[in-house]
Amino acid sequence: MAFLEVKNLQMYYLTLRGWVKAVDDVSFGLEKGDALGLAGESGCGKTSAALSILKLLPHNGKIFKGRIDFDGTNLLTMPDVKFRKEIRWKKISTIFQGAMNSLNPVMKIGDQIVEALTFHENIRKKEARDRAGKLLDLVGIGATKIDRYPHELSGGMKQRTMIAMALACNPELVIADEPTTALDVIIAAQVLGLMRELQEKLKLTIILITHDLSIISEICNKTAIMYAGKIVEQGDTISVYKEPLHPYTQKLIDAFPSVLGDRRKELAGIPGFPPNLLDPPSGCRFHPRCPYAMEICKKEEPKIVEVGKNHEVACHLIG
Amino acid sequence: MSFNRVRIVEKEEILEVKGLTKHFPIKMGFFKTLLAKELPVVHAVDSISFEIKRKEIFGLAGESGCGKTTTGRLTLRLIEPTAGHVLFKGKDIFLLSENEIRKTRQKIQIIFQDPYESLNPRLSVYDAIAEPLRIQQVLESEEAVGNRVKEVMEDMDLVPPEEYIYRFPHELSGGQRQRVAIARAFALQPDYVVADEPVSMLDASTRSEVVSLILSLVKKFHVSFLYITHDIALTRYICDRIAVMYLGKIVEQGPTDEVVLKPFHPYTEALIAAIPVPDPTARRSEIVIKGEVPSAINPPSGCRFHPRCPYAKEICKKEEPQLIELKKDRYVACHFPLE
Numbered sequence: 001m002a003f004l005e006v007k008n009l010q011m012y013y014l015t016l017r018g019w020v021k022a023v024d025d026v027s028f029g030l031e032k033g034d035a036l037g038l039a040g041e042s043g044c045g046k047t048s049a050a051l052s053i054l055k056l057l058p059h060n061g062k063i064f065k066g067r068i069d070f071d072g073t074n075l076l077t078m079p080d081v082k083f084r085k086e087i088r089w090k091k092i093s094t095i096f097q098g099a100m101n102s103l104n105p106v107m108k109i110g111d112q113i114v115e116a117l118t119f120h121e122n123i124r125k126k127e128a129r130d131r132a133g134k135l136l137d138l139v140g141i142g143a144t145k146i147d148r149y150p151h152e153l154s155g156g157m158k159q160r161t162m163i164a165m166a167l168a169c170n171p172e173l174v175i176a177d178e179p180t181t182a183l184d185v186i187i188a189a190q191v192l193g194l195m196r197e198l199q200e201k202l203k204l205t206i207i208l209i210t211h212d213l214s215i216i217s218e219i220c221n222k223t224a225i226m227y228a229g230k231i232v233e234q235g236d237t238i239s240v241y242k243e244p245l246h247p248y249t250q251k252l253i254d255a256f257p258s259v260l261g262d263r264r265k266e267l268a269g270i271p272g273f274p275p276n277l278l279d280p281p282s283g284c285r286f287h288p289r290c291p292y293a294m295e296i297c298k299k300e301e302p303k304i305v306e307v308g309k310n311h312e313v314a315c316h317l318i319g
Numbered sequence: 320m321s322f323n324r325v326r327i328v329e330k331e332e333i334l335e336v337k338g339l340t341k342h343f344p345i346k347m348g349f350f351k352t353l354l355a356k357e358l359p360v361v362h363a364v365d366s367i368s369f370e371i372k373r374k375e376i377f378g379l380a381g382e383s384g385c386g387k388t389t390t391g392r393l394t395l396r397l398i399e400p401t402a403g404h405v406l407f408k409g410k411d412i413f414l415l416s417e418n419e420i421r422k423t424r425q426k427i428q429i430i431f432q433d434p435y436e437s438l439n440p441r442l443s444v445y446d447a448i449a450e451p452l453r454i455q456q457v458l459e460s461e462e463a464v465g466n467r468v469k470e471v472m473e474d475m476d477l478v479p480p481e482e483y484i485y486r487f488p489h490e491l492s493g494g495q496r497q498r499v500a501i502a503r504a505f506a507l508q509p510d511y512v513v514a515d516e517p518v519s520m521l522d523a524s525t526r527s528e529v530v531s532l533i534l535s536l537v538k539k540f541h542v543s544f545l546y547i548t549h550d551i552a553l554t555r556y557i558c559d560r561i562a563v564m565y566l567g568k569i570v571e572q573g574p575t576d577e578v579v580l581k582p583f584h585p586y587t588e589a590l591i592a593a594i595p596v597p598d599p600t601a602r603r604s605e606i607v608i609k610g611e612v613p614s615a616i617n618p619p620s621g622c623r624f625h626p627r628c629p630y631a632k633e634i635c636k637k638e639e640p641q642l643i644e645l646k647k648d649r650y651v652a653c654h655f656p657l658e
Contacts, residue, residue, distance in 0.1 A: 041522040042493075154611050184382040184549060186608060189593035211522060214595035237599045255523040256597040257552040259579060267556045269527035273492045 001072060002029035003205060004053075004173060009066035011045075011052050020277045022048040022061075024229040027304075030222070032172070035199060035206040037216030037237065039252075040226035041274055046209045047097070049226070050175045053207075054094055055083055070173070090120050093171040095162050097178040102162060103150040109161045110136070110146030116168045135164040139194060156187035163194065167202070177209045192218050213256055217241060222310075225249045228275050228285040231304065235311030245313045248286050284316065292317060332409075333511050333543040334371040334394060339364055339403035341389050345616065361615045363389040365567040366403065368642075371511070374537055376544040378558030378575060380551050380590070384612055386567040387547045391513040394545060395427050396420055407511065425455050428504035432516040434496035438488040445484040448472065448502045455507060467506065474539070475502045476532065494525030498532065505536065515547045530557055552594050555579055560648075563587045566615055566623040569642060573649040583651040583658075586624045622654065630655055 011023040022045040030036050038046045051057050053068055055075065068075045070092065075083065096102040104112055113132035118125060133143030139160040141153075150158055159179065166174050179195070180188035196219050199206055208220055216223055217237060224234035225248065233246040244250045254268040272289040275281050281288050287297040296316050304314040342360035352358070364386040371377045379387045392398050394405050396412045404411050407427060415423060431437035438447055448468045458464050472480040475498040488496055497517060504512055514533065518526045534557065536542060546558055554561050555575055562572040563586065571584040582588045589608040608627045613619055619626050625635040634654050642652040 041524060156611060184612075185551075185590060185593045186382060187611065189595070190609075192595070212595070213523070214597035217597055217599040218595045241597070241599050252523060253597060255527050257550075257556055258596055258598065259552045259555070259591055259594050260596055260598070260601060267527040267530060267553075269531065270524035271528070273494070273525075274522075 001069065003032045003034075003071060004030040005067075005069040006049070006053070007067050007069070009049065009052060009068065010064045011048055011057070012062055012064060013048075013058075014060045014062065015278070018278050021229050021280055022277060023052065024280075025065075026226075026229075026231050027066075028224050028231065028234060030173075030205055030207070032205055033199075033203055034222055035208060035220040036222045036224060037213075037220035038207060038209045038224050038226060039211065039213055039216055041211055043274055043277070044226045045229040045277075046226050047177055050094070050177060050207060050209055054088060054092060054175065055080070056088075056094075085120075089116060089171065090169045091171055092173045092175065093166040093169065095159075095166045095174065095176040095179050098182055100155060100158060100182060103158060105150050108147050108149055109153070110148075112161075113165050113168055116165055120169050131168070132164075135168060136161075138167070138198070139164045154187075155183055156191060159183060159187075159191050160194065163191075163198070167198070170202075171204075173205045173207070175207045175209070178211070179208070180215060181210070181212075188215075195219060213241075213253060214258075225252065228280055229277055230285060230314065232286065232315070233311075233313045234304075235308070239308060239311045243311075245307060245311075245318050246286075246315045247290050247292055247317070284314075331373045332370050333373050333375075333407070334545070335404075335406040335409075336370065336390075336394060337368050337404045337406070338366050339368070339390065339393055339405060340366050340401045341386075341393055341398065342401045359616055362567045362618050363615060364393065364400075365618075367562075367564075367567075367569045369562055369569065369572065371543045371545060373510075373543055374541050375560070376533075376537060376546050376558045378546045378548060378554040378561035379564060380548055380554060380561055381564035382549060382590075382612055384566075384615065385564040386615075387564050388515055390564070391429070391515050391545055391547050394511075395424070395429055395513055397429075425457065425507045426510045427512075428507065428509040429513040429515065430497075430501055430504050430517045433520050434493060434500050435488075435520065437500055438496055440488050442487075443484065444472075444477075444486050444488075444491075444499050447488075447499055448506050451503060451506050457507065471502045471506050474505065474536070475499075477502065492525070493521050494528060497521060497529050501529075501532065501536075505540070508540065509542060511543050511545070513545045513547065516549070517546075518553070519548070519550065526553075533557065550594075551579060551591055563590065566612065566618050568623060568652065569650075570624065570653070571649075571651045572642070577649060583645055583649065583656040584624075584653045585628050585630050585657065588657060589627075622652075 007027050009023055009026045012019040012021055026049055040046045052063055110132045113135060114128040117128040117131060133146050136143050136146060141157055141160050180191050220237050223237045223240045224231050227248050233240060233249045244253055251270045257267055270289055275285060283299050284297040284302050287293040302314045302316045304312050306312050307318055341364040343363055345359045379390060381387050393400050445468055449464050452458055452464050452467060458467060469480040477483050477498050518529050521529060548554060558575045561575045561578055562569045565586050571578060571587045579591060582591060610627050621637050622635045622640050625631040640652045640654045642650050645651050645656055
């Protein structure tokens with residue numbers, strides 16, 4: 001069995017206007033040491049899928065179906081207390097989106113890391129402080145900055161602090177939600193480099209959530225593309241990027257500018273807008289925007305099928 | 320002005336920026352002010368010059384805090400400069416009276432970064448686009464305003480206009496909001512528009528649609544753009560020429576393709592090398608410069624980039640390099656430009 005296996009996960013949010021079908025029948029698996037990139041536009045359910053793994057859903061979010069097997073145990077049936085004590089942060093931790101707002105502004109960064117450590121592990125404060133210093137060294141901030149407040153740090157340093165915090169209890173799986181979105185290119189490149197380095201050094205398994213396909217191609221060996229609550233294509237990063245089979249994946253890749261590419265190649269958009277997940281389109285959810293849509297696409301939902309080694313697509317054009 | 324590389328004024332030049340400087344004073348306590356020899360300032364923009372021609376999209380690229388947005392605002396006189404001139408159609412906008420500048424603003428407009436913030440949530444699409452027309456009182460009747468609103472909405476591909484005019488911003492997607500924001504800027508038929516990161520908040524699929532809209536507007540209405548961005552990869556698809564800024568200075572300037580494919584300044588090189596490429600098989604060069612942008616309060620001596628520059632030598636610490644024309648249309652401010 002895979003290290004992390006998400007099977008037929010279905011997660012809806014209850015709103016005043018009905019159920020928002022944020023994650024619908026999503027399955028993916030990860031081996032130890034894998035880095036999976038979960039890509040898609042805003043509102044496609046990628047963050048919701050990740051929050052389900054961490055069991056950090058808001059009160060109106062409900063998991064209806066599916067299972068999440070982590071290292072052989074189903075997380076969804078595990079009692080909350082046990083999950084909080086044994087899994088969250090100790091085994092699975094996260095780097096939240098927007099480091100600027102995730103740190104407590106009135107607490108020194110060292111103390112924030114110490115707090116995470118003493119909560120999860122039975123260690124003395126002094127020892128925790130030593131480890132916090134080592135963690136800050138590890139992410140390249142330096143132990144000398146342990147008594148700084150978040151406002152004294154730049155955006156890149158805050159993001160590094162978040163990474164140090166996520167690594168505090170030596171987790172096996174780290175979920176990074178848009179870790180570089182708010183950063184400048186050079187700082188973003190430094191942070192990505194750090195993540196790649198740490199992954200090798202600490203043998204981490206990573207799920208990277210982003211809307212930016214170019215970031216995934218930098219560190220992930222696996223890629224899953226989500227659209228409107230569904231995974232439409234997944235597989236090895238190289239096969240997904242080099243031979244994208246789903247029209248949405250193809251369009252998404254074309255929509256990204258490349259510094260290396262041919263400028264004359266026009267930057268193609270995808271006409272139309274992402275669907276409302278209160279009432280997603282029938283059949284294939286991409287059919288209203290798909291240039292190749294056929295009659296069957298409106299009626300029948302395509303099943304995800306294997307098209308090659310480690311490459312799956314959900315499209316009627318295939319298979 | 321330490322140098323002047325502005326060419327002889329031609330008719331077609333819409334905007335000319337000469338030696339533009341903006342220093343923001345830092346607020347201090349009363350006693351500190353008395354004791355300080357010199358009041359500290361943030362060197363946001365330091366003596367920069369460029370010109371924009373009609374129908375040209377001029378890109379201004381750099382990291383946050385490099386002064387690109389301040390430059391954009393200065394060219395609209397939304398803030399007053401410390402020194403320097405901005406000539407719009409040959410007239411210095413900083414010498415105009417309040418009334419004159421208000422009139423001129425019909426022709427100079429801005430599109431902001433975040434369409435979620437820049438549109439008033441309590442104004443319908445109609446009112447949002449009609450607002451500049453009403454303020455400037457360019458049209459006699461409300462009926463004429465209504466017609467103009469519909470016309471400009473059609474130009475923005477918000478068709479049919481009837482479907483959108485009664486909507487409020489929260490009923491629109493990000494791409495539609497940005498179209499409304501652009502429609503607001505274009506309602507008065509401007510000659511010069513500052514676009515401050517207009518697509519950085521949008522999703523990839525809608526981003527390219529807004530980019531093609533901007534390109535089509537240039538063709539159709541012969542406007543000029545100052546396109547402010549941190550995304551150099553995207554500038555190749557949009558801008559005719561770009562200037563790269565670092566700590567308030569232009570370090571390199573030239574035709575976009577030439578600058579991106581063959582940068583002369585080490586900073587430009589590093590900036591381009593840092594951009595992730597959407598191709599898992601392409602390995603980008605490993606020039607990742609260390610550290611972060613230093614404070615603009617006490618910018619480094621000599622070349623401002625020298626503490627982070629991998630090629631820095633003694634002279635770089637002492638002497639500030641001037642922006643010189645290394646090749647035709649290619650300007651660079653570096654003691655040892657890359658060849």
